[in-house]
Amino acid sequence: MRKVITYGTFDLLHYGHIHLLRRARELGDYLIVGLSTDEFNLIKNKRSYFSFQERKLILESIKYVDHIIEENNWEQKIKDIAEYNIDTLVMGNDWEGQFDTLKQICEVIYLPRTPEISTTQIKKDLMTNFGR
Numbered sequence: 001m002r003k004v005i006t007y008g009t010f011d012l013l014h015y016g017h018i019h020l021l022r023r024a025r026e027l028g029d030y031l032i033v034g035l036s037t038d039e040f041n042l043i044k045n046k047r048s049y050f051s052f053q054e055r056k057l058i059l060e061s062i063k064y065v066d067h068i069i070e071e072n073n074w075e076q077k078i079k080d081i082a083e084y085n086i087d088t089l090v091m092g093n094d095w096e097g098q099f100d101t102l103k104q105i106c107e108v109i110y111l112p113r114t115p116e117i118s119t120t121q122i123k124k125d126l127m128t129n130f131g132r
């Protein structure tokens with residue numbers, strides 16, 4: 001069984017995230033998502049609209065996702081890859097090169113982002129079109 005892992009905040013889940021999760025799952029037989037906790041989001045300087053539990057509930061309903069673990073820090077990937085016997089780490093190519101050191105222990109693949117959408121863009125559009 002080929003096991004794939006990816007990490008992220010996955011806030012305001014949109015089709016860019018879904019494209020990423022689908023392609024990641026298609027690279028193996030089992031996809032684990034390391035979901036950034038609210039506390040780790042603060043370290044990433046990201047404020048998510050939905051809490052960790054809400055983001056987890058949404059991700060659990062996605063057919064491409066087989067298991068979700070907490071992402072609490074930058075350093076846990078090595079341990080996760082060993083603990084879950086991961087074959088491939090997948091990230092969007094906004095992370096191109098950032099995790100190349102992990103190529104020593106697993107395949108690392110950066111997939112093209114879905115260019116026109118982002119959670120930040122959604123928030124901006126909502127403010128523009130619906131903000132008071």
Ligand code: C2G
Nearest residue numbers: 007008009010011016017020091092113114117118
């Ligand atoms: N993504 C994408 N296309 C978009 C938006 C996001 O392919 N239009 C991908 C990102 O490249 C990332 C994943 O979806 O691989 C999750 O995106 P974020 O929630 O923004 O993840 P990020 O905050 O970059 O967290 O340790 C890694 C970090 O936790 C990654």
